[in-house]
Amino acid sequence: MSYVLTCPNCGVREVTDFGYGGEVSARPASRPTRRELNTYNYFRRNVAGVQREWWFHRSGCRVWFVAERDTTTNEVDWTALPAEAPGTNDPQTPEAAKAGGEGLRGKAGGERSETG
Ligand SMILES: [Zn+2]
Secondary structure, three states: OOOEEEEOOOEEEEHHHOEEEEEOOOOOOOOOOHHHHHHHHHOOOOOOOEEEEEEEOOOOOOOEEEEEEEOOOOEEEEEEOHHHOOOOOOOOOHHHHHHHHHHHHHHHHHHHHHOO
């Protein structure tokens, strides 16, 4: 299904210009439990309705931004740069989350001795 998204920098573009980054999810505390980390990494609400998502302007300014989209109609309520998105505290782009995840795994490395 084709629809349009508004890049906060470039304006209205076809959705094919963008890459989908998944739901915006709350970042766990600085020292999350294993359960919190697993929830953050693997569980998605996948709602039928309005959901906050990451999008990447792949064919344009190559910036990550946040959009609220109704997943049933593909109507986009608004888009904003992460710093300007309402009600989002310190949102982490999917790329930054990936890097952070590796860091957390590294810190938990000591626990690996139980298997080896
Ligand atoms: Zn753009």
